[in-house]
Amino acid sequence: MGHILSGFLFALSPVNLLFAVLGSFSGILFGALPGISSAMGVVLLLPFTHGMNGITAIILLVSNFCGSTMGGSTTSILFATPGTPEAVMTVLDGYQLHKKGQGGKALGIAISVSVIGGLISTFVMLFLCIPLSKVALKFGPAEYVSLALLGLAAISGLGHGSMLKTVASCIIGLILATFGTDEITGITRFHFNSTMFMNGIHFIPVMIGAFALSEVFMQGMKKSETQDYSVAKRLKVEFMTWAEFWHYKWLILKSALIGMFIGILPGTGGTIASVLAYSEAARSSKYPEKFGTGILDGVIAPETANNASTGGAMVPTLTLGIPGSGTTAVILGAFIMHGMRPGPLLFMTQPTLLYAVFISMIIANLLLFFGGIYGVKAFAQVARLKYYFQGPVILLLCFVGSYALSNDLGSVWIMLIAGVVGFFFKKYGFSVAGMVLGLVLGEMLEENLRKALIISTGKWSGLFLRPIAGPIFLLCLLAIMWPVIKKQIEKKSNSKRTA
Amino acid sequence: MFGELIFHALLFVLMMFLFITSFSFPILNIGGKLGAAWWPQVVLTLGMVLLLVSAILLIRKGRAAFDEKERIEKKEIISLATSSLIFIVALLSIRTIGFLVSAWIIVLGFMIQLGARKVWVIAVSSVVIALIFSLLFGRFMMVSLPRGMGIFRAISYYIY
Numbered sequence A: 001m002g003h004i005l006s007g008f009l010f011a012l013s014p015v016n017l018l019f020a021v022l023g024s025f026s027g028i029l030f031g032a033l034p035g036i037s038s039a040m041g042v043v044l045l046l047p048f049t050h051g052m053n054g055i056t057a058i059i060l061l062v063s064n065f066c067g068s069t070m071g072g073s074t075t076s077i078l079f080a081t082p083g084t085p086e087a088v089m090t091v092l093d094g095y096q097l098h099k100k101g102q103g104g105k106a107l108g109i110a111i112s113v114s115v116i117g118g119l120i121s122t123f124v125m126l127f128l129c130i131p132l133s134k135v136a137l138k139f140g141p142a143e144y145v146s147l148a149l150l151g152l153a154a155i156s157g158l159g160h161g162s163m164l165k166t167v168a169s170c171i172i173g174l175i176l177a178t179f180g181t182d183e184i185t186g187i188t189r190f191h192f193n194s195t196m197f198m199n200g201i202h203f204i205p206v207m208i209g210a211f212a213l214s215e216v217f218m219q220g221m222k223k224s225e226t227q228d229y230s231v232a233k234r235l236k237v238e239f240m241t242w243a244e245f246w247h248y249k250w251l252i253l254k255s256a257l258i259g260m261f262i263g264i265l266p267g268t269g270g271t272i273a274s275v276l277a278y279s280e281a282a283r284s285s286k287y288p289e290k291f292g293t294g295i296l297d298g299v300i301a302p303e304t305a306n307n308a309s310t311g312g313a314m315v316p317t318l319t320l321g322i323p324g325s326g327t328t329a330v331i332l333g334a335f336i337m338h339g340m341r342p343g344p345l346l347f348m349t350q351p352t353l354l355y356a357v358f359i360s361m362i363i364a365n366l367l368l369f370f371g372g373i374y375g376v377k378a379f380a381q382v383a384r385l386k387y388y389f390q391g392p393v394i395l396l397l398c399f400v401g402s403y404a405l406s407n408d409l410g411s412v413w414i415m416l417i418a419g420v421v422g423f424f425f426k427k428y429g430f431s432v433a434g435m436v437l438g439l440v441l442g443e444m445l446e447e448n449l450r451k452a453l454i455i456s457t458g459k460w461s462g463l464f465l466r467p468i469a470g471p472i473f474l475l476c477l478l479a480i481m482w483p484v485i486k487k488q489i490e491k492k493s494n495s496k497r498t499a
Numbered sequence B: 001m002f003g004e005l006i007f008h009a010l011l012f013v014l015m016m017f018l019f020i021t022s023f024s025f026p027i028l029n030i031g032g033k034l035g036a037a038w039w040p041q042v043v044l045t046l047g048m049v050l051l052l053v054s055a056i057l058l059i060r061k062g063r064a065a066f067d068e069k070e071r072i073e074k075k076e077i078i079s080l081a082t083s084s085l086i087f088i089v090a091l092l093s094i095r096t097i098g099f100l101v102s103a104w105i106i107v108l109g110f111m112i113q114l115g116a117r118k119v120w121v122i123a124v125s126s127v128v129i130a131l132i133f134s135l136l137f138g139r140f141m142m143v144s145l146p147r148g149m150g151i152f153r154a155i156s157y158y159i160y
Helices: A001-010 A012-032 A038-049 A054-079 A092-099 A105-137 A141-152 A163-176 A203-219 A242-247 A249-264 A272-284 A299-321 A328-337 A344-347 A351-383 A388-404 A409-426 A432-455 A468-499 B002-022 B038-061 B064-113 B120-142 B150-159
Strands: none
Touching: A001 A272, A001 A351, A012 A054, A012 A105, A012 A351, A012 A468, A038 A054, A038 A328, A054 A092, A054 A105, A054 A272, A054 A299, A054 A328, A054 A388, A092 A105, A105 A242, A105 A249, A105 A299, A141 A272, A141 A432, A141 A468, A163 A432, A163 B002, A163 B038, A203 A388, A203 A409, A203 A432, A242 A249, A242 A409, A249 A272, A249 A299, A249 A432, A272 A299, A272 A468, A299 A328, A299 A344, A299 A351, A328 A344, A344 A351, A344 B038, A344 B120, A351 A388, A388 A409, A388 B064, A388 B120, A409 A432, A409 B064, A432 B038, B002 B038, B064 B150, B120 B150
């Protein structure tokens, strides 16, 4: 407790506080710009930390990490273009809410729950980081397979139209995830001698194309000289009320815990956390069919989870010296650059400094409220413009967002193809969300499934009979069967009523 | 209905092509039977079966319900083709003319496509938007945007 208090005083020193403000505000800006991911934002700030005190530098970078994870939701909601990969699921309901004239509410809710999610996870981490990191180490390939399947089970909640087409869309996503180098054998699959496919298909250009570009294509018909702008003019950030907080308390808590725990697992991060939180929210909802049509639940779950994952992601980095994601790998590099080596030893030798990092994350999360308002206001100006201004701006954001992933025009071509395919998907009732879900989770599912089967010498029972994976597999089965069970229950209760 | 059936058929053919291609992956000892082709073949088979079932259900529904949809499609496809063409032209020429001019082509093309009619508004805003994006991402965010060749390359160094 003494170390926590010392860390608190250290983080509240004027210089550290100033850098926490700078970090979180710049993070919001970076996050809102498609193409500038959390990792890239941290990399951009890294040169400025030379000559700084080590912990002040880490405070700046960690605050930036928190800010950019939240900032990504702004363009997701306003332009259907995720600012960061972590905001990928926010597009589904956030953009629909904006189209309904509730963009201000969606943005306010996204800011509110991002702050709450970040605070919950950082507080928990403050006290439980060491035991939780030990649990994370027990996760093997079978557990990762069960998590990926649990995420895919969400498609039962995503099907507004034909369930068959939704599942087919998800399979298409899984197929796209097989492009590029196979992690186990090193063989490059479906590359067609083109560099465009050699590194695989990243979900960001596909997502940007299928959601944002196809939307601009569709708007091409409605000449915007006659368009109604009252929706955009009404855009005013409305934060979560106490009543709303109380109504969604369990969803927030559940999503924060999912985000926090997924964040701890190496190789996952905020994107997987938001996908799983969204899928769990859809699965356990009383109205799963409404997900993707523009409901607050669809913004709350992914936004709480992705910010909660920031606290979780710092756990293996600080306690074990294992970075859980690209961003934390850069932060780990910054630690080493400033003469500190994260790991169990650092907790013993410099506990105050490490607790100061967690306290700074709490401060950075609180600052997101203020930074979020100004960041959102700047982007809201663009949303007020006529669509013939907005459309080209969205297109250029799509272009840069895809290109900056790897400074490669191949990603822009993939984005364009995804835009055309997304257009037909929307037209013929296929699910773009299902395809993205498959693409995001595909690599994790395949790689770990094959690893698990190799370990168990091809025996499928070895996959299911594990203490952590087994119950999660059961939950998956329940999630898949739930729509059928629910129908049967409703049928029975209806027949009882009529009798 | 025909448009949707053609889309199903295209996806099916594409999956069949990938399925056949997957047999050409080298078989290594790593992973035994679960080689590089195993998972793609599993998901491709599933995908093809689902598409077939979906197409059969579509044919069973009949074409009466789809006539209205079909009429709208033609207009949309023209819009889609025009929009894609603008983007393709900009993308194909970007290595020569650089990001700044390509961005200008995209903004100009889409402003007209999206219904802007005032010439001075289109002329001024297309240049301003392209410039802002080049400055913001190229100079301030240090994204290495394509510079083009010759004079376009020289100009780009003044901006980003």
